[in-house]
Amino acid sequence: xxxxxPNYTLIGTMTQMKKFNREWHGETGVISKAMLxxxxxxxxxxxxxxxxxxx
Numbered sequence: 001x002x003x004x005x006p007n008y009t010l011i012g013t014m015t016q017m018k019k020f021n022r023e024w025h026g027e028t029g030v031i032s033k034a035m036l037x038x039x040x041x042x043x044x045x046x047x048x049x050x051x052x053x054x055x
Contacts, residue, residue, distance in 0.1 A: 011039055 013027040013035070014020075027035060036043060 009039070 011027060013029065013031060014024050015028070015030050017024055017028050027038075029035065033043070
């Protein structure tokens with residue numbers, strides 16, 4: 001997706017890292033306003049997408 005659209009940025013986050021024995025260098029915790037503001041200057045801009053998966 002990032003190659004097809006240079007305006008697209010993927011920011012991965014894990015909410016339950018304590019359950020996994022793997023190294024993770026991305027964001028951790030639930031997606032919150034504070035987390036979004038780390039990456040987005042104006043939260044009123046259109047097209048913020050969130051996807052989740054429960055194992």
